[in-house]
Amino acid sequence: MTDPQPRPLSQMAPEELVALRDRQRSAHGDLVAEGLSLDVTRGKPSAAQLDLSDALLRLPSSTRDRSGTDVRNYGGLQGLAELREIFAELLGVQPDQLAAGGNSSLTMMRDCLVDLLLFGGVDSPRPWSQEESLTFVCPVPGYDRHFALLEELGIGMVTVPMTPDGPDAEAVAALVKDDPSIKGMWIVPTYANPTGSVCTQEVAARLAAMETAAPDFKIFWDNAYAVHHLTEDEAKSADILSLAAAAGNPHRPLTFASTSKITYAGAGVAFLGCSTDQVAWYLAHLGKGSIGPDKVNQLRHVELFGDAAGVRAHMARHREIIAPKFAEVDRVLSERLGGYEVASWNSPAGGYFVSLDVLPGTASRVVALAKEAGLALTPAGASFPYGQDPEDTNIRLAPTMPPVEEVTAAMETVATCVLLAAAEQLTKEN
Numbered sequence: 001m002t003d004p005q006p007r008p009l010s011q012m013a014p015e016e017l018v019a020l021r022d023r024q025r026s027a028h029g030d031l032v033a034e035g036l037s038l039d040v041t042r043g044k045p046s047a048a049q050l051d052l053s054d055a056l057l058r059l060p061s062s063t064r065d066r067s068g069t070d071v072r073n074y075g076g077l078q079g080l081a082e083l084r085e086i087f088a089e090l091l092g093v094q095p096d097q098l099a100a101g102g103n104s105s106l107t108m109m110r111d112c113l114v115d116l117l118l119f120g121g122v123d124s125p126r127p128w129s130q131e132e133s134l135t136f137v138c139p140v141p142g143y144d145r146h147f148a149l150l151e152e153l154g155i156g157m158v159t160v161p162m163t164p165d166g167p168d169a170e171a172v173a174a175l176v177k178d179d180p181s182i183k184g185m186w187i188v189p190t191y192a193n194p195t196g197s198v199c200t201q202e203v204a205a206r207l208a209a210m211e212t213a214a215p216d217f218k219i220f221w222d223n224a225y226a227v228h229h230l231t232e233d234e235a236k237s238a239d240i241l242s243l244a245a246a247a248g249n250p251h252r253p254l255t256f257a258s259t260s261k262i263t264y265a266g267a268g269v270a271f272l273g274c275s276t277d278q279v280a281w282y283l284a285h286l287g288k289g290s291i292g293p294d295k296v297n298q299l300r301h302v303e304l305f306g307d308a309a310g311v312r313a314h315m316a317r318h319r320e321i322i323a324p325k326f327a328e329v330d331r332v333l334s335e336r337l338g339g340y341e342v343a344s345w346n347s348p349a350g351g352y353f354v355s356l357d358v359l360p361g362t363a364s365r366v367v368a369l370a371k372e373a374g375l376a377l378t379p380a381g382a383s384f385p386y387g388q389d390p391e392d393t394n395i396r397l398a399p400t401m402p403p404v405e406e407v408t409a410a411m412e413t414v415a416t417c418v419l420l421a422a423a424e425q426l427t428k429e430n
Contacts, residue, residue, distance in 0.1 A: 006338065006339035006340050007339055007340070008339070008340060008341040009340055009341065009342055009422055009423065009426055010341065010426075014427070017423055017426050017427050018423075018427055020419065020423045021420065021423035021424060021427050024416055024419045024420035024423055025420060027416045027420075028369060028372070028373060028416055028417065028420055031373035031374070031413055031416060032372055032373050032374070034373075034374070035374060036373060036374030036375060036409065036413065037374050038374060038375045038376065038402065038406055038409060038410045038413065039375075039376040039401070039402070040375070040376070040377060040378075040397050040398050040399055040401075040402065040407070040410050041376050041377060041378045041398060042378070042398055042401075043193070043261070043352035043353055043398040043400060043401075044265065044398070044400065044401040045261050045265055045318075045400060045401065046321065046322070046400060046401050046402070046403070048321050049261075049318055049321055049322070049400070050264060050265070052263075052314065052317050052318065052321075053262075053263040053264055053304065053314075055304055056263060056264065056267070056300050056301070056304055059299075059300035059303045059304060060296065060299040060300045060302075060303050061303060062299070062303075063296075065080050065081070065082065065295070065299060065302075066081075066082055067081070071295035071296050071298070071299045072295075072296060074291040074292050075291065075292045076292045076293070076295050077099075077283050077286060077287055077290065077291070077292050077293070078098075078099050078100070078279070078283060079098075079099055079100025079101060079269075079293055079295070079298055080100060080295055080298045080299060080302060081095065082302050083100050083269065083298045083299075083301055083302050084098045084099075084100050084271075086302065086305055086307055086308050086310075086311065087100070087257065087271055087308075087311075088273075089308040090226060090227055090308050090311055090312075091223060091226060091237070091255065091257055091271065091273055092236075092237060092239045092241075092242075093241055093255070093273040096276055096279070097241060097273050097274060097275065097276055097279060098271055098272070098273045098279070099271065099272045099273075099279055099282060099283060100269055100270070100271055100293065100298055101269070101270050101271070101272070101286075101293045102269070102270060102293055102294060103258070103259075103260065103264075103266060103267055103268045103269065103270060103297075104258065104260070104270050105222070105224065105256040105257060105258040105260070105270040105271065105272075106145060106149070107270065108256055108270050108271075108272050109146075109149065109220060109222070109254075109256055110149055111282070111285075111286065112220075112254055112272070112282065113149065113150075113153055113155075114153070115281075115282070115285045116128045116183075116216075116218070117129045117153065119285065120216065121216045121218065121251065121278070121281065122251050122275075122277050122278055122281045123215060123216045123251045124215075124216040125215065125216070128183060131180075131181065131183070132181065133156065133181045134154070134155045134156060134181060134183050135155065135156040135157065135158055135179070135181050135182045135183065136150050136155055136156070136157055136158075136182070136183065136184050136185055136186060136220075137157075137158055137159075137160055137167075137172050137175055137176065137182060137184070137185035137186070138150075138157045138158065138159050138160070138185070138186055138385055139159070139160055139161070139162040139166075139167040139168075139185075139186065139187060139192075140159045140160070140161065140162060140383060140384050140385070141162060141194055141195055141355055141383030141384065141389075141394050141396070142162065142186060142188070142192075142193065142194075142383055142384070143186070143188055143193040143194075143222070143383075144378075144382045144383060144387075146186045146220075146222070147384070147385045147386070150385075151385070151386065155183075156181075157385040157386070158175060158182070159384070159385060160172050160175070162192060162195050162197055163197065164195075164197050164198075165197065165198070165199065165200045165202075165203050166187065166189065166192075166197055166198070166199030166200060166203040166204070167185070167187055167199070167203065167207070169203045169206040169207055169210070170206075172185060172207060172210070173206065173207075173210040173211070176210065176211075176212040176213065176214070176217060177210070177211050177212065177213060178213050179213050179214075180213040180214045181214070182212070182213070182214060182217070183214050183216065183217060183218065184217060184218035184219065184220055185207075185217075185218075185219055185220065186220050186222065187199060187207075187219060187220070187221055187222065188222045188223070188224060188225070189204065189221055189222075189223055189237055189238060189240070190223055190225050190226050190235055190237045190350065190351075191225040191228060191229075191235065191348060191349065191350035191351030191352075192351070193224070193225075193351065193352065193353055193383075193396075194353035194354070194355040194383055194394075194396040194397075195346055195348075195353075195355045196346045196347075196348025196349065196350065196351050196353065196354075196355065198235045198349075198350075199237075199238050200238065201238045201239075201243075203238075204238035204239075204240050204243055205238075205243050205247075207219060207240075208240060208243035208244040208246075208247045208249060208252060208253070209243070209244075209247035209248075209249070216251070217252060218252060218253075218254055219240065219244075219252055219253045219254065220254055220256070221240050221253050221254065221255040221256065222255075222256050222257075223237055223255055223256065223257045224256070224257060224258065224260075224261070225261075225350055225351040225352065226257055227262070227311060227312065227315045228261060228315065228318070228350050228351055228352065229315065229319060229349065229350045230319060230322070230323045230326055230348060230349055230350050230351075231319075231323070231349050231350070233349065234350075235349060235350060240253045240255060241253055241255065241273065241274070241275070245275070250275045250277075251274070251275050251277065251278050253273075253274060254272065254273075254274050254278065255271075255272070255273040255274060256270070256271065256272060256273075257270070257271045257273070258270040258271065259301065261318075261352065262311065262314065262315065262318075263301065263304070267297060268297075268301075269293075269297065269298055269301055322399075322400050324404055325399040325400060325402075325404055325407045326347070326348065326354065326399060328399070328404055328407045328408055328411065329345075329354050329397060329399050329407060329411050330345075330347050330354075332408060332411035332412055332415060333345055333356075333411055333414070333415060336411075336412065336415030336416075336419075337415050337418060337419070340419065340422070342358065342359050342418060342419065342422040343356060343357065343358045343359070343418050343422075344356075344357050345357070345397075352398060352400050353396055353397060353398055354396075354397040354398075354399065355383070355394060355395075355396060355397075356394070356395045356396070356397055356414070356418075357393050357394055357395075358393055358395065358418050358421065358422070359393070359421070359422045359425060360391045360392060360393045361391070361392050361393075361425060362392065362393070362418075362421040362422055362424075362425055363380035363381070363389065363392045363393050363394060363395050364380040364381070364392055365417075365421040365424070365425075366380070366395060366414070366417045366418050366421045367379060367380045367395065369416075369417035369420060369421060370413055370414060370417045373413050373416075373417065374413075375410055375413045375414070375417075377395060377397070377414070378395065378396045378397075378398070380392060380394070380395055381394075382396060383396050395414075397411075397414070399411075
């Protein structure tokens with residue numbers, strides 16, 4: 001439904017606000033009665049996207065890599081050279097700076113953090129667990145699984161704003177300059193989760209070169225969406241490894257990526273990119289608990305893609321499937337909420353999410369109203385450490401998995417709940 005003559009709620013007379021509130025309550029009641037069952041909580045690929053990679057089920061056609069090694073056997077801890085060459089080109093690193101592993105880059109992130117805690121890094125004076133306290137800088141809104149991982153390991157978190165150009169680099173630099181307990185930071189540099197921000201070369205250069213009190217400060221560079229473009233204007237990830245090396249901090253970045261949203265989410269390949277010394281550090285610790293990754297799966301990915309151009313062509317087919325869903329999010333929210341000045345949202349050029357900001361103090365109410373109407377939203381505050389959004393304003397939307405018609409219904413529901421929560425707040429009724 002579209003309300004008559006939308007205009008800023010702040011300009012409405014009390015009786016107009018009450019009328020708007022009552023219309024939205026009626027619309028919300030209709031949604032509850034309809035018995036919807038919709039879910040836009042997690043950034044999962046749809047079945048149609050997974051179908052694009054079904055050739056994997058018939059691959060590999062050989063049991064040997066190009067060197068003649070039998071991929072069914074033990075060994076090859078760094079991963080197949082031919083696969084690393086394909087993704088080194090896509091990620092802007094050298095093949096010897098890359099390790100290819102199992103299906104989860106998040107597992108690689110956890111392994112690196114645990115190794116740093118237990119053993120320290122190649123540039124650490126001591127294991128991180130021997131420090132009095134540990135803190136990571138977390139750009140917000142950000143990725144909830146990053147924050148949950150730190151929380152589980154007992155690593156503290158301090159926030160900085162995420163801007164359209166990446167993290168507020170000057171805010172980060174001010175924090176790390178004099179505090180040796182700040183050992184690292186998170187960043188999703190390309191099409192960030194959930195804001196869609198792209199870290200510029202200038203911001204990346206500042207992060208790579210900034211003075212840090214901790215000699216072994218790390219940038220956990222989670223390049224999860226490096227090739228996940230929604231338009232033909234494809235953003236290029238900043239070359240953080242070269243920038244850090246040029247600044248005299250070659251071991252600062254630890255970069256991560258995976259094929260989880262390229263091929264099969266549960267059966268892909270993950271990558272760690274860093275200095276060659278750090279690759280050796282990672283593999284030395286990994287080798288105590290593994291004799292090698294699933295090279296059969298790695299070979300089937302090599303055969304599926306052939307080269308980096310094959311990956312790009314594959315991702316263009318993903319774009320054809322999901323770009324209309326993001327367009328539908330923007331269309332419905334614009335039609336339903338435009339003019340009321342109660343919400344703002346991004347129109348990302350890539351990635352998997354839309355970041356919706358509602359009136360401060362209403363995000364939790366919006367999520368609760370949506371649940372009553374049969375729509376599951378990511379909990380308000382999920383994009384902040386400890387699940388606490390100090391303004392209670394941000395909601396992450398994930399439109400990739402449902403079909404377009406369900407995206408439409410979900411966004412109509414979101415719009416009704418946003419307007420109702422705003423009108424309730426402004427009329428002091430809940």
